[in-house]
Amino acid sequence: MVVDDEFREAFSKAEEDIKYAELAIYSFSTNEDDDCLKNTNESPRGVVVPSLNELRYAAKHLLNAMQLDSSSPEYQEQIRRATRHCIRARLDALKATVLFLVRDFRAFSQDYRLVPLPQNERDQMNAHRETIQAALKILSKDHSQSTNEECGKLKECVERLHGFYLVVERDRDKYNQILAEIDNHNKSSTMQWMVGLAIAVISFLLGLCF
Numbered sequence: 001m002v003v004d005d006e007f008r009e010a011f012s013k014a015e016e017d018i019k020y021a022e023l024a025i026y027s028f029s030t031n032e033d034d035d036c037l038k039n040t041n042e043s044p045r046g047v048v049v050p051s052l053n054e055l056r057y058a059a060k061h062l063l064n065a066m067q068l069d070s071s072s073p074e075y076q077e078q079i080r081r082a083t084r085h086c087i088r089a090r091l092d093a094l095k096a097t098v099l100f101l102v103r104d105f106r107a108f109s110q111d112y113r114l115v116p117l118p119q120n121e122r123d124q125m126n127a128h129r130e131t132i133q134a135a136l137k138i139l140s141k142d143h144s145q146s147t148n149e150e151c152g153k154l155k156e157c158v159e160r161l162h163g164f165y166l167v168v169e170r171d172r173d174k175y176n177q178i179l180a181e182i183d184n185h186n187k188s189s190t191m192q193w194m195v196g197l198a199i200a201v202i203s204f205l206l207g208l209c210f
Contacts, residue, residue, distance in 0.1 A: 004079045010086035011058065014093075017151060018051050021093035024158050025100055048096055054089035058082040087147050094154035098139055101161040102132050108168050112175045114182060128164045135161060 058081075065078035105128065117125065135157040 004083070007058075007062065007079050007083045007086065010083045010090075011055075013148075013151075014051070014055060014058075014086040014090040017090045017155075018048055018055075018093040020155070021048055021051075021097040021158070024097050024162050048093045050096065051089040051093040054085045054092060058085035058089070061085065090147070090151055091154070094151055094158065095139060098135055098154060098157050098161065101158065101165050102136065104165060105132065105161075105168065108172075112179065115175050115178050124164075128161075131160050131164075 061078045061082035065075050065082065068075040068078065109125070138153050138157060
């Protein structure tokens with residue numbers, strides 16, 4: 001059976017963008033920073049489950065089509081359904097990547113909210129928050145008539161968010177050390193306060209006795 005060209009293209013692009021999405025999430029090595037989003041031939045190290053489910057449904061409709069006469073309306077309908085599932089798989093993978101990067105930054109901001117940042121790092125954080133807001137706006141409102149155009153916009157969002165994601169991941173050790181120093185300082189201050197209070201209480205009691 002000759003596979004419909006539209007389905008073939010949709011499946012190929014879905015496969016490519018799923019790999020792209022997974023590499024965007026799972027490539028932490030600094031040696032891969034510059035090329036990881038372009039090298040979609042590498043084997044991804046994670047699974048975008050909703051996208052794979054969509055491809056499973058696409059395969060199901062393709063198998064149904066293979067059992068039909070290629071000139072029948074039902075054959076064309078099965079191919080259309082298979083193609084739509086490929087398109088959904090592609091969009092799901094890219095949307096999931098954007099949301100992953102957004103949630104990771106929000107978790108990062110919460111984890112290190114007590115860390116005092118220099119002005120330049122605060123400015124970078126605020127600029128990244130604006131980038132996130134723009135990405136979420138595209139995610140929720142900007143649905144193009146063209147799948148390729150919409151996926152292109154989502155990839156642009158991933159690329160803008162991904163660079164900063166790698167930076168904050170590398171900075172976690174630095175921020176953990178700062179938090180540890182703050183915690184030690186607070187414990188030391190608390191201990192000093194408790195010792196001072198104990199001395200004051202003892203002095204007061206001794207004054208009553210003598």
